[in-house]
Amino acid sequence: MAISFDLHRLRLLRELKHRGTISAVAAAMSYSHSAVSQQLKILESEVGTPLLEPDGRRVRLTPQAEILVEHVEAVLERLDQADADLARTLGEVTGTFRIATFQTVMMALMPPVLTRVRASCPRLSLELAHADPGEALSRLQVREFDLVVDEVFAGQPLARSSLVTQTVMHRDAMRLAVPPPGLPWSDRRQIAELSDADWVMEPPGSPAREWADRMCAAAGFTPKTRYESPDMVVHETLVRGGHAVAFLPDLLWVGAVPVVGLHQLRAGGYRDIVCSVRAGTTDHPAVRATTDAVGEACEQAAVAIATHLEQGTTETKNGQ
Structure with a gap:
């Protein structure tokens, strides 16, 4: 006999797979812990098998529950596609669109993105959040975000998933940054020359730190990481003051002329800026409008970066 599935209860099971605990599901869905537990017990009764x-102190999904969640993902993707098809029949893009990204993209790319989308889709309300990339991708899949603008460093794979569509929008050079002339380490141009230098890096466990440690290891040493911060502006400030050396991304120079010494890296000296959306939403007008705006902002940023890097090089030479 066919089972009459309740989509709401199936979504709770899917949320549990992605969030890990019933308490997390309850908090995200604005339910009580007992209400979520009760709905999942009803679903088990409907299915006729433990889910x-x-x-330990938590619960995990049974193999039967994993099968159910796989089908729920497919159903939700089709519903996303249906939403996109309906939206394309309307004359105006409306609703709320939630974007998650990280610091340098927030500073360099998001202002022109907001301006363009506001002009092209005045009834589309954009919400912007600064979020950890790994966490943001998980929250994308549970529909807390609609777009994640992330970074993927050279040698690191895209977070491939059949549930997420990812597009590389821009290749952002990472450069070796040393203090201005006259300060410690300012005359060094290669990573291998900085084995005795103090470094500022992102915290351990981050993709940026893994990449930076790998670059130093390839140069033959383990960096003396005296300072740790996820804030690239802090990194630049410490380098500018002569306290450290660092790897800095070109997106820092969209709106500023660099005063630190910047040197091009050899193979692997870059990160890709990547747009991630749920697989069923790629053709949604709001997704297309926003990702098009990100692409245009990347093109504008590339021009500004080239101009400011050239000005910075000229000013450094004149200062010497």
Whole structure:
């Protein structure tokens, strides 16, 4: 006999897979812990087999539950596609569109993106959040965000998933940054020359730190990381003051002429700026309008970066 599935309860099961605990599901869905548990017990009764099993103080999905969630993902993707098809029949893009990104993109690319989307889609309300990339991709899949603008460093794979469509929008050079002339380490142009220098890097465990440690290891040393911060402006400030050396991204120079010494890296000296959306939403007018705006902002940024890097090089030479 066919089972009459309740989509709401199936979505709770899917949320549990992605969020890990019933408490997290309850908080995200604005339910009580007991209400979520009760709905999942009803779903187990409807299906006729256990869907959860103890895992220490938590629970995990049974193989049967994993099968159900796989089908729920497919159903939700089709519903996203249906939403996109309906939206394309309307004359105006409306609603709320939620974007998650990280610091340098927030500073360099998001202002022109907001301006362009506001002009082209005045009834589309954009929400912008500064979020950890790994967390943001998880929240994208549970529909807390509609677009994640992320970074992927050379040698690191895209977070491939059949549930997410990813597009590389811009290749952002990473450069070796040393203090201005007259300060420590300012005369060094290669990573290998900086084995005795103090470094500022992102915290351990981040993709940026993994890439930076790998670049130094390829140069034959383990960096003396005296300073740690996820803030690239902090990195630039410490380098400018002569306290450290660093790897800095070109997106920092969209709106400023660099005063630190910047040197091009050899193979692997870049990160890609990547747009991630749920697989069923790629043709949604709001997604197209926003990702088109990101692409245009990247093109404008490339021009500004080239101009400011040239001005910075000229000013440094004149200062010497």
